Amino acid sequence: xxxxxxxxxxxxxxxxxxxxxxxxxxxxxxxxxxxxxxxxxxxxxxxxxxxxxxxxxxxxxxxxxxxxxxxxxxxxxxxxxxxxxxxxxxxxxxxxxxxxxxxxxxxxxxxxxxxxxxxxxxxxxxxxxxxxxxxxxxxxxxxxxxxxxxxxxxxxxxxxxxxxxxxxxxxxxxxxxxxxxxxxxxxxxxxxxxxxxxxxxxxxxxxxxxxxxxxxxxxxxxxxxxxxxxxxxxxxxxxxxxxxxxxxxxxxxxxxxxxxxxxxxxxxxxxxxxxxxxxxxxxxxxxxxxxxxxxxxxxxxxxxxxxxxxxxxxxxxxxxxxxxxxxxxxxxxxxxxxxxxxxxxxxxxxxxxxxxxxxxxxxxxxxxxxxxxxxxxxxxxxxxxxxxxxxxxxxxxxxxxxxxxxxxxxxxxxxxxxxxxxxxxxxxxxxxxxxxxxxxxxxxxxxxxxxxxxxxxxxxxxxxxxxxx
Amino acid sequence: xxxxxxxxxxxxxxxxxxxxxxxxxxxxxxxxxxxxxxxxxxxxxxxxxxxxxxxxxxxxxxxxxxxxxxxxxxxxxxxxxxxxxxxxxxxxxxxxxxxxxxxxxxxxxxxxxxxxxxxxxxxxxxxxxxxxxxxxxxxxxxxxxxxxxxxxxxxxxxxxxxxxxxxxxxxxxxxxxxxxxxxxxxxxxxxxxxxxxxxxxxxxxxxxxxxxxxxxxxxxxxxxxxxxxxxxxxxxxxxxxxxxxxxxxxxxxxxxxxxxxxxxxxxxxxxxxxxxxxxxxxxxxxxxxxxxxxxxxxxxxxxxxxxxxxxxxxxxxxxxxxxxxxxxxxxxxxxxxxxxxxxxxxxxxxxxxxxxxxxxxxxxxxxxxxxxxxxxxxxxxxxxxxxxxxxxxxxxxxxxxxxxxxxxxxxxxxxxxxxxxxxxxxxxxxxxxxxxxxxxxxxxxxxxxxxxxxxxxxxxxxxxxxxxx
Numbered sequence: 039x040x041x042x043x044x045x046x047x048x049x050x051x052x053x054x055x056x057x058x059x060x061x062x063x064x065x066x067x068x069x070x071x072x073x074x075x076x077x078x079x080x081x082x083x084x085x086x087x088x089x090x091x092x093x094x095x096x097x098x099x100x101x102x103x104x105x106x107x108x109x110x111x112x113x114x115x116x117x118x119x120x121x122x123x124x125x126x127x128x129x130x131x132x133x134x135x136x137x138x139x140x141x142x143x144x145x146x147x148x149x150x151x152x153x154x155x156x157x158x159x160x161x162x163x164x165x166x167x168x169x170x171x172x173x174x175x176x177x178x179x180x181x182x183x184x185x186x187x188x189x190x191x192x193x194x195x196x197x198x199x200x201x202x203x204x205x206x207x208x209x210x211x212x213x214x215x216x217x218x219x220x221x222x223x224x225x226x227x228x229x230x231x232x233x234x235x236x237x238x239x240x241x242x243x244x245x246x247x248x249x250x251x252x253x254x255x256x257x258x259x260x261x262x263x264x265x266x267x268x269x270x271x272x273x274x275x276x277x278x279x280x281x282x283x284x285x286x287x288x289x290x291x292x293x294x295x296x297x298x299x300x301x302x303x304x305x306x307x308x309x310x311x312x313x314x315x316x317x318x319x320x321x322x323x324x325x326x327x328x329x330x331x332x333x334x335x336x337x338x339x340x341x342x343x344x345x346x347x348x349x350x351x352x353x354x355x356x357x358x359x360x361x362x363x364x365x366x367x368x369x370x371x372x373x374x375x376x377x378x379x380x381x382x383x384x385x386x387x388x389x390x391x392x393x394x395x396x397x398x399x400x401x402x403x404x405x406x407x408x409x410x411x412x413x414x415x416x417x418x419x420x421x422x423x424x425x426x427x428x429x430x431x432x433x434x435x436x437x438x439x440x441x442x443x444x445x446x447x448x449x450x451x452x453x454x455x456x457x458x459x460x461x462x463x464x465x466x467x468x469x470x471x472x473x474x475x476x477x478x479x480x481x482x483x484x485x486x487x488x489x490x491x492x493x494x495x496x497x498x499x500x501x502x503x504x505x506x507x
Numbered sequence: 508x509x510x511x512x513x514x515x516x517x518x519x520x521x522x523x524x525x526x527x528x529x530x531x532x533x534x535x536x537x538x539x540x541x542x543x544x545x546x547x548x549x550x551x552x553x554x555x556x557x558x559x560x561x562x563x564x565x566x567x568x569x570x571x572x573x574x575x576x577x578x579x580x581x582x583x584x585x586x587x588x589x590x591x592x593x594x595x596x597x598x599x600x601x602x603x604x605x606x607x608x609x610x611x612x613x614x615x616x617x618x619x620x621x622x623x624x625x626x627x628x629x630x631x632x633x634x635x636x637x638x639x640x641x642x643x644x645x646x647x648x649x650x651x652x653x654x655x656x657x658x659x660x661x662x663x664x665x666x667x668x669x670x671x672x673x674x675x676x677x678x679x680x681x682x683x684x685x686x687x688x689x690x691x692x693x694x695x696x697x698x699x700x701x702x703x704x705x706x707x708x709x710x711x712x713x714x715x716x717x718x719x720x721x722x723x724x725x726x727x728x729x730x731x732x733x734x735x736x737x738x739x740x741x742x743x744x745x746x747x748x749x750x751x752x753x754x755x756x757x758x759x760x761x762x763x764x765x766x767x768x769x770x771x772x773x774x775x776x777x778x779x780x781x782x783x784x785x786x787x788x789x790x791x792x793x794x795x796x797x798x799x800x801x802x803x804x805x806x807x808x809x810x811x812x813x814x815x816x817x818x819x820x821x822x823x824x825x826x827x828x829x830x831x832x833x834x835x836x837x838x839x840x841x842x843x844x845x846x847x848x849x850x851x852x853x854x855x856x857x858x859x860x861x862x863x864x865x866x867x868x869x870x871x872x873x874x875x876x877x878x879x880x881x882x883x884x885x886x887x888x889x890x891x892x893x894x895x896x897x898x899x900x901x902x903x904x905x906x907x908x909x910x911x912x913x914x915x916x917x918x919x920x921x922x923x924x925x926x927x928x929x930x931x932x933x934x935x936x937x938x939x940x941x942x943x944x945x946x947x948x949x950x951x952x953x954x955x956x957x958x959x960x961x962x963x964x965x966x967x968x969x970x971x972x973x974x975x976x
Contacts, residue, residue: 101597148754149860150859150860151753151756151757194706195702196700196702200699200700204700205700205702207706221949221952222949222951223947223949224947225950225953227858227925227926228858228891229856229857229888229889229925229926229927229930230669230856230859230888230930231663231665231669231674231712231856231885231888231889231890231931232663232889232930233663233665233715233930233931233932233933234856234927234933234934234942234946235927235934235942235946235950235954236710236713236714236718236953236954236957236972237663237676237710237712237714238715238950238954240706240709240710241707241710244701244702244705244706245706261757261759263759267847284524284619284620287730288730289801290732290801291801291953331761333805335804335805335806336805339802339805348716381642387698387699387700387704388695389696390619391618391619418697418699419698419700420699420700421700456697457698458696458698458701459703460701460702461698461699461702461703462700462701463702463704464702464703465703465704473703477703477704480691480692481692481693481694481704481707483690484686484692484961485704485705485707487961488957488960490960491959492953494954503704503705503958
């Protein structure tokens with residue numbers, strides 16, 4: 039690719055070493071190879087950086103960014119690299135800024151229910167630490183045991199508690215950010231409401247690293263409801279399954295999550311985990327509803343109410359499941375990877391009343407593109423994970439081309455229903471061109487103008503979300 | 508003021524008439540005088556526009572904005588004009604764009620729990636319309652019977668249900684906006700989660716008209732809980748009163764609101780309404796807790812739990828109040844206005860654990876600036892309304908100067924505690940200079956660069972939130 043960027047010269051390397059210390063600047067081949075991809079399995083997308091730096095402080099991050107501006111070298115920020123949109127792949131080479139050393143929970147104030155985290159904190163660690171104090175960190179991507187808070191914020195990660203608590207952006211009080219020109223700024227505040235200036239923390243959350251590097255995050259914690267049930271509602275008719283969430287929400291049951299697994303997903307994951315679950319062999323699909331309360335009587339009442347609703351709406355059986363149901367749900371991606379490491383994780387999102395309309399089109403698309411697909415969904419959010427698996431062993435290039443064609447057909451259908459192409463994975467590099475195609479010229483112009491204003495040299499995660507100009 | 512703006516010439520007027528029709532372009536003195544202020548009562552801030560236009564469609568708004576760009580004439584967008592930060596005062600004269608004709612609820616989809624509104628819809632009308640279908644529109648400024656949705660969004664209005672449901676920004680699915688260059692753009696979507704591009708709807712919400720004119724708003728509705736109580740907890744010790752919200756929140760009671768009225772506020776408002784309430788004459792303050800549930804048993808349990816908590820934390824009495832308690836709370840501002848139409852409505856916000864620390868400084872400030880103050884607070888949000896009343900009859904200029912001095916002393920104390928100067932009223936023109944003083948240079952730079960990028964001629968609500976460059 040022809041660009042305005044400069045290579046990482048010995049002079050740049052020397053300056054980086056000066057900034058963060060020799061041992062935190064790596065250029066050995068093993069390291070560069072390790073950073074050629076994130077969770078992406080298709081080698082078509084792989085690209086090695088020229089150098090990986092491991093800053094230990096916000097000030098060091100700021101120094102790196104200033105250097106990158108001076109030398110016009112691209113930067114790719116990275117936390118755990120568990121993203122699936124090629125957001126952490128250094129497509130223009132340059133510098134990968136790996137934040138894993140900044141992995142401390144700086145504050146966990148149980149009395150006032152908040153935590154201050156560095157970006158490299160494992161999401162699961164924060165969840166567990168909060169739980170010790172009877173508190174909940176409500177951000178809960180399925181990858182919580184491998185992903186990190188900084189990446190969650192940059193991507194506005196969703197996950198399994200979004201029905202009740204929202205996505206990562208809804209957990210944020212404030213962010214400390216190194217801007218694309220290397221300034222350190224704190225935006226937002228530990229406040230329940232605010233009308234003092236522009237809401238920059240929400241602009242930066244979900245901006246996929248193109249507006250700066252997040253170096254500290256103040257997060258809301260919540261009281262942890264002590265009572266919970268997981269109810270599996272079993273369906274033979276998916277249209278009925280897809281209609282259930284809205285009924286649950288309207289009834290005021292306030293579920294923590296409503297998940298869906300289709301027949302193929304259930305069978306594949308049960309086989310992978312060597313697990314047996316009711317009705318799976320019969321070819322049924324599941325709607326899994328989790329409800330949490332602060333009172334046992336309330337829990338019982340809601341369980342009864344939910345079972346009634348499910349039965350009235352076409353469920354053929356309901357059973358209470360233990361925590362293993364979440365192992366099944368969360369291990370789904372691993373089961374897919376076990377069949378095909380290049381599997382494509384779609385995560386489009388539609389209004390709840392449009393789930394049936396979009397999923398009804400999937401058989402046609404599967405046939406047209408000769409794809410084997412399994413489907414799970416955060417169905418309470420309208421967020422559908424269709425996973426085409428490359429189970430016929432196409433080459434990386436051929437698979438890339440096939441998925442490209444599939445996307446060009448799928449996404450306009452999603453947008454026509456008022457949906458968007460990503461509910462929680464982000465656009466990254468992988469869906470960037472489709473994003474430009476599906477988004478209005480006026481909106482793209484607003485996005486580009488912010489990028490230009492904040493990052494005149496376009497060094498910050500270039501080529502993600504929008505193309506380099 | 509010397510500016511780069513041009514006056515509204517006969518040529519501009521002719522073009523405006525062409526755009527929206529003769530009868531919707533007004534230049535008569537009565538009309539201009541009516542638009543010289545919003546809710547502001549101090550004539551120091553008054554400024555007449557040169558023309559008021561009343562567009563009926565988004566396309567007409569876009570035409571007006573394009574004209575204003577061509578002729579470099581400032582625009583001040585306005586809904587109901589109930590703001591208290593001089594946000595709708597045309598400080599550079601030019602054109603006021605009054606959106607009151609765009610007052611339709613375009614869609615109210617009860618099945619899917621959302622509404623599409625034009626900006627001039629009265630907030631109370633949307634609340635009442637939703638209620639007919641057993642639904643709740645959760646945005647609830649105290650001025651709901653006079654304010655309009657467009658203004659609520661532009662200001663990120665807060666109000667009385669924010670503890671449970673958040674502020675206006677948390678009710679937004681998507682916005683149709685006319686950008687400062689006159690493009691029509693829709694941002695956001697009717698989606699429960701989204702990671703597809705920058706979160707422009709949250710950037711625009713609360714931007715006080717400096718980033719565009721909001722012409723259509725898609726709002727979330729929620730199931731309306733059928734059971735409710737309002738519990739008044741009576742305090743003689745304010746420190747104990749201020750500590751109660753956090754205990755309630757941690758217990759998982761999930762209140763809809765927690766309000767506070769101090770002794771002066773209670774006495775003033777009871778007198779104004781000719782109302783008698785328990786313990787008011789004894790000089791007590793109130794914490795009013797509203798809880799809503801979908802189940803009667805749950806309501807009873809929470810009431811018991813709340814009374815126990817209140818008693819353990821220094822409440823001297825608790826009593827259940829009927830809806831009149833909300834008349835008392837909401838008529839407080841009218842009672843203040845009755846004493847002094849220039850009353851200054853502070854609305855700073857601090858973390859919940861800092862409420863005592865800031866309110867403890869108020870007696871000193873009151874004495875130092877010889878101010879008579881009454882205080883109410885959305886105490887569950889840390890949002891404090893201290894209202895200095897000009898009960899000594901100072902001139903508009905003298906009162907303006909006094910308040911300026913008071914702000915210069917007060918706001919740095921608020922920020923030192925992690926607070927901000929406005930929780931729900933916005934910065935507008937009134938607090939703009941203090942905002943610049945209290946906000947970091949880096950954050951201001953980010954705000955200004957977005958403004959510059961989107962509004963190169965700075966015609967859109969100039970001088971609000973940030974100064975014209």
